[in-house]
Amino acid sequence: MSFLTIDNATKSYGTVEVLHKIDIDVQEGEFLVLVGPSGCGKSTLLNMIAGLEDISSGTISIKGNSMNGVHPSNRNIAMVFQSYALYPNMNVAKNITFGLEMHGVPKAERETALQDAAKLLQIEPLLDRKPGQLSGGQRQRVAMGRALVRNPDVFLFDEPLSNLDAKLRVDMRTEIKKLHQKLGTTIVYVTHDQIEALTLSTRVAVMNGGYIQQLGTPKEIYDTPVNLFVATFMGSPSMNLIPVKILEQGGGLVAETTNGLGETVQLPFAQPPSDLKHYVGRTITLGVRAEALTDPDGADSKASHLVAIKSRVLVTEPAGSDTFVMTVLGGKECNARMRADVQVAPGEDVDFTINMDKVIAFDPETEARIV
Amino acid sequence: MSASSQDNALRSAIYWRALIYTLLIVIAVIYLAPLFVMVVTSLKSLDEVRLGNMMALPLQITFEPWIKAWGSACLGLDCNGINGYFWNSIKMTVPAVAIGTLLGAFNGYVLTKWRFKGHNIVFGMMLFACFIPFQIVLLPMSQVLGWLGLANTTSGLVMVHVVYGLGFTTLFFRNFYEAFPDELVRAAIMDGARFFTIFWRILLPNSGPIIVVTVIWQFTNIWNDFLFGASFADFDSQPMTVALNNLVQSSTGVKEYNVHFAGAILAALPTLLVYIVAGRYFVRGLMAGSVKG
Numbered sequence: 001m002s003f004l005t006i007d008n009a010t011k012s013y014g015t016v017e018v019l020h021k022i023d024i025d026v027q028e029g030e031f032l033v034l035v036g037p038s039g040c041g042k043s044t045l046l047n048m049i050a051g052l053e054d055i056s057s058g059t060i061s062i063k064g065n066s067m068n069g070v071h072p073s074n075r076n077i078a079m080v081f082q083s084y085a086l087y088p089n090m091n092v093a094k095n096i097t098f099g100l101e102m103h104g105v106p107k108a109e110r111e112t113a114l115q116d117a118a119k120l121l122q123i124e125p126l127l128d129r130k131p132g133q134l135s136g137g138q139r140q141r142v143a144m145g146r147a148l149v150r151n152p153d154v155f156l157f158d159e160p161l162s163n164l165d166a167k168l169r170v171d172m173r174t175e176i177k178k179l180h181q182k183l184g185t186t187i188v189y190v191t192h193d194q195i196e197a198l199t200l201s202t203r204v205a206v207m208n209g210g211y212i213q214q215l216g217t218p219k220e221i222y223d224t225p226v227n228l229f230v231a232t233f234m235g236s237p238s239m240n241l242i243p244v245k246i247l248e249q250g251g252g253l254v255a256e257t258t259n260g261l262g263e264t265v266q267l268p269f270a271q272p273p274s275d276l277k278h279y280v281g282r283t284i285t286l287g288v289r290a291e292a293l294t295d296p297d298g299a300d301s302k303a304s305h306l307v308a309i310k311s312r313v314l315v316t317e318p319a320g321s322d323t324f325v326m327t328v329l330g331g332k333e334c335n336a337r338m339r340a341d342v343q344v345a346p347g348e349d350v351d352f353t354i355n356m357d358k359v360i361a362f363d364p365e366t367e368a369r370i371v
Numbered sequence: 372m373s374a375s376s377q378d379n380a381l382r383s384a385i386y387w388r389a390l391i392y393t394l395l396i397v398i399a400v401i402y403l404a405p406l407f408v409m410v411v412t413s414l415k416s417l418d419e420v421r422l423g424n425m426m427a428l429p430l431q432i433t434f435e436p437w438i439k440a441w442g443s444a445c446l447g448l449d450c451n452g453i454n455g456y457f458w459n460s461i462k463m464t465v466p467a468v469a470i471g472t473l474l475g476a477f478n479g480y481v482l483t484k485w486r487f488k489g490h491n492i493v494f495g496m497m498l499f500a501c502f503i504p505f506q507i508v509l510l511p512m513s514q515v516l517g518w519l520g521l522a523n524t525t526s527g528l529v530m531v532h533v534v535y536g537l538g539f540t541t542l543f544f545r546n547f548y549e550a551f552p553d554e555l556v557r558a559a560i561m562d563g564a565r566f567f568t569i570f571w572r573i574l575l576p577n578s579g580p581i582i583v584v585t586v587i588w589q590f591t592n593i594w595n596d597f598l599f600g601a602s603f604a605d606f607d608s609q610p611m612t613v614a615l616n617n618l619v620q621s622s623t624g625v626k627e628y629n630v631h632f633a634g635a636i637l638a639a640l641p642t643l644l645v646y647i648v649a650g651r652y653f654v655r656g657l658m659a660g661s662v663k664g
Binding site for chain 1: 552554555557558559560561562563564568572573576577
């Protein structure tokens with residue numbers, strides 16, 4: 001029996017169906033991230049769990065009890081909003097305890113809960129201030145405090161970090177993760193930021209167009225994306241997609257394409273997916289992560305199948321920890337992640353190494369991964 | 372060369388500015404002249420008024436006309452001044468403003484945060500109230516007041532003003548709450564607050580600017596109303612504006628212009644006061660309500 005069950009949940013506005021039969025089982029203590037581009041339905045799904053939006057068909061249940069038709073405040077869930085939604089007329093202490101007051105918790109108990117939450121989030125000195133006098137990070141903490149005091153079964157986060165500046169966002173991300181490790185409460189978290197999704201979650205649901213594209217651990221999502229959408233949406237820089245022709249050679253399969261000099265190159269597969277043999281003679285899309293396309297010295301020494309090819313450098317982008325090198329393979333621009341101090345210059349022809357253990361083959365028509 | 376062209380630009384800017392300020396001062400003088408005449412005349416004795424020098428400052432300042440207008444001037448046969456009517460106006464305006472503002476806020480809350488099918492049509496129809504000339508409703512309204520047993524009472528006047536103010540108060544609050552973040556309402560729902568609690572504890576305490584705007588607007592309109600006061604009030608409930616008219620129209624003996632002007636200023640004083648105290652917020656609130664986001 002899972003803790004939070006979303007079973008066949010559908011949402012329609014009039015005749016337009018925006019969420020199509022969503023099925024997710026969340027175990028107790030899990031950190032589930034719903035990620036996808038805007039309009040994919042992730043916020044709608046979160047609001048349906050919260051009870052702020054009606055569910056058109058299907059059920060959402062928490063601890064085995066159906067939540068359909070249950071008022072949001074009676075679901076024992078708490079939510080952190082994108083704009084923090086702190087009540088501007090109340091001070092921090094009032095903001096945090098308002099929910100308890102509404103639930104008829106006695107004043108002494110409210111005070112204890114407030115002190116505990118304030119201590120946990122280190123906002124004790126701020127309790128008398130109004131939200132207008134707080135910085136973005138402090139508001140974020142207060143919003144989390146408001147959720148914490150309720151001691152809910154499930155925390156819902158609706159893009160809580162998107163209003164913060166880049167540095168603070170990374171700090172708060174760690175704080176949220178720490179908080180989850182300390183409390184062990186079940187969390188459902190919505191974001192459009194794929195890095196947030198990968199770093200925070202125990203499982204990720206990648207959504208697009210009202211469908212769940214893939215549900216899995218961050219590693220599964222990153223290493224074995226089920227289709228081109230997941231492959232390109234998750235990961236930064238985006239996965240390189242190279243059109244290649246599949247050929248049979250000496251009992252194995254090779255991918256044939258062109259390098260940046262216009263020469264034909266061949267990339268033998270290490271362990272080709274079993275269905276790939278049906279594609280012999282056809283052109284498929286080969287997905288190569290930037291870190292699987294690198295300079296010979298930067299290549300993963302544990303990799304079993306490294307293939308070296310020469311190609312021409314278009315642009316270099318030193319990023320501090322790495323240098324991103326742009327080249328052309330199969331007529332498509334590709335990003336290679338090289339060591340920070342690699343010596344390459346635009347216009348040069350240099351050696352690249354492809355880690356064939358890590359490449360993924362996609363059917364160009366169905367866009368699904370070839371397994 | 373460039374220095375001289377800069378000089379020229381600077382000089383022409385100064386000329387422009389001088390011209391604009393002169394124009395503004397002239398307009399201000401024209402606009403304030405009647406008020407000046409009223410204040411000056413109300414501080415003169417009747418003998419001095421008869422000298423006919425309207426714009427001159429009083430030779431000897433006297434507050435006699437003010438005291439007389441307030442306490443002993445004759446309106447028709449009743450010679451107790453306008454003070455009783457002043458209280459009539461207060462008794463009418465304060466409840467009408469309070470109820471009208473509160474109802475407007477409530478309408479705005481429902482029309483933006485608890486939308487129902489056809490909410491725009493309802494709002495559109497309420498806006499009609501802003502465009503209906505008051506003369507049109509005089510007869511039907513007196514009929515309604517008769518049915519309700521409120522004819523010739525202060526409560527009747529309060530009701531009339533609440534009803535006719537509702538279009539504007541709803542408009543103000545709806546536009547203000549339109550820009551009020553929905554997430555706050557959602558957060559309150561998650562916290563367990565229900566319909567009325569959200570209104571009282573979240574929306575209303577955050578409506579300061581628009582409350583000020585609405586109060587000033589309603590107060591000025593209701594206090595200055597003459598038509599409804601003259602039509603629906605009896606002798607005991609007549610507001611200040613009607614009393615002022617009676618004071619000026621009373622034709623026993625000489626026309627006491629100084630008393631009339633003193634009475635007129637007294638009648639205008641509360642609205643003036645409201646503007647001075649809250650005018651700053653008025654401008655700010657008008658902006659806040661009209662510009663979304």
